Amino acid sequence: MGGPAVSVRTEPDAVTSAETPAAASARRLRSGAVTGSRWFPYILVLPLALVLWGYIVQPMLATFSESVAENAGDNYAGFFTAGGVARQSLINSILISVASVVLCGVVGVAMAFLLRRFQFPGRGLIEAIILVPAALPPLIGAISFQLLYSETGILPRALQQLFGTEEPVLAVSGIAGVLVVHTFTMYPFFYLAASAALRGLDPSIEEAAYNLGASRLRVWRTVLLPMLTPAMVSGALLVFMTSLASYTAPLLFGVDQTMTMQIYINRTNGDMPLASTYASVLGVVSILFLLAMRWYEGRRSYRSLSKGVASHRREVTNPLGRWLAMLGSLAGVAVLLAPVATIALVAFSRDGSWTTQVIPSEYTAENFRTIFAEPRAFEPILNSVTISAVATAGIIVVGVLIAYAVRRLRFVGRSLLDIGVMLAWALPGTVVAINLIAAFSTGNAFSFGQVLVATFWIMPLAYFVRFLPMVFRSTSAALAQIDPALEEAARNLGASWPRAFLTVTVRLVLPGVVAGALLAFVHGVGEFVASVLIYTSQTEPISVAINNSMYRFEMGTAAAYGMLQVVLIFVVMLVSGRLENGRSSRSAREATQWAG
Amino acid sequence: MVEVRLDAVSKVFARSGDPAVDEVDLTIRDGEFFTLLGPSGCGKTTTLRMVAGFYFPSSGRIFFGSDDVTRQAPNKRDTGMVFQNYALFPHLSVAQNVGYGLKTRKVRGTEAKRRIDEALEQVHLSGYGARRIDQLSGGQQQRVALARALVIRPRTLLLDEPLSNLDAKLREETRLEIRRIQREAGTTSVYVTHDQAEAMAMSDRIAVMNGGTVQQVGAPEEIYRRPANRFVATFIGRSNVLSLPVVGAGPEQVEVAGPDGVTLRAAAPEAHGLSESATALVSVRPEHVRLTGLDAAGSLSATVVETEFTGMSTHVTVDLAGTPLHVAAVQLPAGLTTGDTVGVVLPPEHLWVVRP
Structure with missing residues (x-):
């Protein structure tokens, strides 16, 4: 599997790395050698800055003013009054996030150690599919866990039948259900971070500790853990942020008192000021975490690479251990593939046929036939593709230009531009939707005087804001890997600047851009969190159609839609894996993120 | 301070199948500065790592004096190793790095402090104890690595191309320094290098290796004047x-x-x-x-x-x-x-x- 749809920003890349020749020439390049004019950067940057201001920052401010427009005191007081819904929701959200961090940390780090440090039967297979559960689109992912592990889920019912008990066994519900979903979908933040840190860890440092007489436990305590700390802190921050923004899991497991759910509930009840209040608080908390993360990543991480002896995986040799490892691997594969398998199974079940059985009893291909044959059923697919395509087109133009400006040009406010994009990344989808509603429920300059709420255009706009960071980051990572000396070499060989830029820089950045754009598109097709707040019956996207089918107990239809999303995602992951093969394999990871 | 003996030691890595080290017999005398010399891939580092305990031999035995250490864990062997890239702990200070081995040996308090100071003085780094590793130059890091290996008074000192990351002038100074310190401590030392001039200048005796086997063992002059075979004759000088x-x-x-x-x-x-x-x-x-x-x-x-x-x-x-x-x-x-x-x-x- 090429590009995991989950990413971790552990590598501080060019921001913190020591002055390399590439960085030095990058500075040279930025200082105006490329374009001559001192004003050129500003001519390029001004429209970009306006876009970020108009569609990200200004809507955020609009939400805030909406929240304080009338009885602001009451709206915010809720967060400070004991026993109130607001306060309880904030506490719940934070507690869920903390628990998610702990669970994901344990699972992710353990997995990283197991797969990096040991060689056992089935290791390669597990490593290949370890990111599959997290790659599912947020809604269909959460639904698959509900179908598997809730009271009406396959596993508890199967155990019930097996043991002949009254009640389903090991069923999860409420907050426990939310935590199961979070653990399965977010442990990759820890897994990828710890795995990268372990790979980057010079094995001779550990050997030095053993050589000096340290026992295995002591090496863990005094060398490995301290050296993994940076990776674990960034993993923890990411999981915390993502959990805080999580909306689908609480929705499906009926945990109403979380921040995201309260935003949704108040918005659908028509209490926009209160929804805005929640959105403002959640937005501010997310931004604080973004700042914490940037601050932390600015610090050094312990990476030392030596050309010395490569680290060896320890072979599990004792026969009992091998058997256990084999069984464990099989169980692991089953657990990792169960969500996708469940969706595939249910997609072929007849709507309404699955009531109390362990698995659906009647199977049919009707669901797929309906989707493709009936225009009304096909419409959500058309909508999702159109909206995502429009959004992706905008994302490519703006994302690539911002990346180029931030990486290669020198101008005042460069880091503000960077932060603007990161803001879009940090804001939960729910908050993005509320922001756009607040800003564009009346016309303003950025909507050319038009009201956007309840129109088609608010949909691609929301997707644009949510997924802009993907193309920005993949492009910027690709740019960072290109030594500006290459462009200089082209110029030295007689190419004009546009020619050198097009034939060298653009050509080399292209795979990164395409990979980022594909990801943005695929996340658009899977988008649910923001859509559910802003769609109309004419613009209903796939995920919303899935949700509505679930409400009508048409699980077969819902799963069939979901299956189409899943297939699309895996095709795109394969394609971008191809694209990213080789030198810029990092940019795909940089670009992707879990869009829950 | 002990004699190190390798008795028909071979190492076959599962992946390649060919022996990386093939039936090596060596006796390194007590207090001797012994060099494994050969081109890259000749098996010298693998041999050293077997002495350190990071690999176990596929066959053959390794003795420290009369102790059979063939399958002993590396942390039980009481060797001091200087790694090619120094392998200093980046999250610890200079003094903490040097003191790491003392802690594992339960040497604490003023005794530990005294020995750390002594070791740092020995490598001319007195007063650098509180520094962070990335505040040191390459040569200084090299000396911290040496101090860290020596402060535990190991039975044998193992050095894996410790000078290869230094520039030419510093390399010559440091090799004199290493030899001086080793003589003072009298520790049996095994030194791995591909640089024949370094081997000649430093060693009491040299084992020239090629293709996983020992070609010749002898004092530098003997190897130079009386090479055993064509490989030794052309590799040395x-x-x-x-x-x-x-x-x-x-x-x-x-x-x-x-x-x-x-x-x-x-x-x-x-x-x-x-x-x-x-x-x-x-x-x-x-x-x-x-x-x-x-x-x-x-x-x-x-x-x-x-x-x-x-x-x-x-x-x-x-x-x-x-x-x-x-x-x-x-x-x-x-x-x-x-x-x-x-x-x-x-x-x-x-x-x-x-x-x-």
Whole structure:
């Protein structure tokens, strides 16, 4: 599997790395050698800055003013009054996030150690599919866990039948259900971070500790853990942020008192000021975490690479251990593939046929036939593709230009531009939707005087804001890997600047851009969190159609839609894996993120 | 302070199947500075890592004195290792790095502090204890690594190309330093390098390795003057190896037919097994070949192919009956240029027969 749809920003890349020749020439390049004019950067940057201001920052401010427009005191007081819904929701959200961090940390780090440090039967297979559960689109992912592990889920019912008990066994519900979903979908933040840190860890440092007489436990305590700390802190921050923004899991497991759910509930009840209040608080908390993360990543991480002896995986040799490892691997594969398998199974079940059985009893291909044959059923697919395509087109133009400006040009406010994009990344989808509603429920300059709420255009706009960071980051990572000396070499060989830029820089950045754009598109097709707040019956996207089918107990239809999303995602992951093969394999990871 | 003995040690890595180290027998004497020398991939680092315990031999045994340590865990062996990239703990200060091994040995408090200070003083880094590792230069890091290995007073000191990341001048200073400290401590030391000059300058004895096997073990001078085979002769310094037909064989010398019908006498190791009509490989060092006039006694005639002035001497390549011969001459016959015919003298006391 090429590009995991989950990413971790552990590598501080060019921001913190020591002055390399590439960085030095990058500075040279930025200082105006490329374009001559001192004003050129500003001519390029001004429209970009306006876009970020108009569609990200200004809507955020609009939400805030909406929240304080009338009885602001009451709206915010809720967060400070004991026993109130607001306060309880904030506490719940934070507690869920903390628990998610702990669970994901344990699972992710353990997995990283197991797969990096040991060689056992089935290791390669597990490593290949370890990111599959997290790659599912947020809604269909959460639904698959509900179908598997809730009271009406396959596993508890199967155990019930097996043991002949009254009640389903090991069923999860409420907050426990939310935590199961979070653990399965977010442990990759820890897994990828710890795995990268372990790979980057010079094995001779550990050997030095053993050589000096340290026992295995002591090496863990005094060398490995301290050296993994940076990776674990960034993993923890990411999981915390993502959990805080999580909306689908609480929705499906009926945990109403979380921040995201309260935003949704108040918005659908028509209490926009209160929804805005929640959105403002959640937005501010997310931004604080973004700042914490940037601050932390600015610090050094312990990476030392030596050309010395490569680290060896320890072979599990004792026969009992091998058997256990084999069984464990099989169980692991089953657990990792169960969500996708469940969706595939249910997609072929007849709507309404699955009531109390362990698995659906009647199977049919009707669901797929309906989707493709009936225009009304096909419409959500058309909508999702159109909206995502429009959004992706905008994302490519703006994302690539911002990346180029931030990486290669020198101008005042460069880091503000960077932060603007990161803001879009940090804001939960729910908050993005509320922001756009607040800003564009009346016309303003950025909507050319038009009201956007309840129109088609608010949909691609929301997707644009949510997924802009993907193309920005993949492009910027690709740019960072290109030594500006290459462009200089082209110029030295007689190419004009546009020619050198097009034939060298653009050509080399292209795979990164395409990979980022594909990801943005695929996340658009899977988008649910923001859509559910802003769609109309004419613009209903796939995920919303899935949700509505679930409400009508048409699980077969819902799963069939979901299956189409899943297939699309895996095709795109394969394609971008191809694209990213080789030198810029990092940019795909940089670009992707879990869009829950 | 202990003798280290390797008894028919082999290491086969599962992936390749070929032995990386093949039946190596070595005895490293108590207090000796012993070098494993060879080109990259010759098995020297693998051998060292088996002594350290990071690999277990596929077969054979390793002894520290009378202790069989063949399958002992690395943290139980009490060796001090200096890694090629130093492997200093980046999250610990200089003093904490040096003190790490003391902590594992339960040396604490003032005793630990005293020994850390002593070790840092020994490597001329007094007062650097509170520094962070990334605040040190490469040479300083190297010395911290050495202090960290020595402060625990290990039974053996293992050094894996510790100088390869330093620049040329610092490398020469540091090798003197390492040798001085090792002599003071008297620790049995195993040193791995691919740099033959380094090996010659530092070692009591050298084992030359190639292709996983030991080619020759001996004092630097012995290896230089009496190389066992063609590989050792050409790897250690530059050497001319001429294939010449044997015309007479004695127990410790052979007579070979040189060009121009001249018979040359060359010393040979005992049991060289050469007889008449066999071909002997005769090695002669460039600095031992003399360039003369054509009329000098016992001289062979050769054509100058190339001259290269290096400062200390001039490297001259001559064509001797179709074979290139390297000569390092301190003084050249006046006006010698490419294409000239010169006399070449191969002094019998410097001719040495090597095995293939």
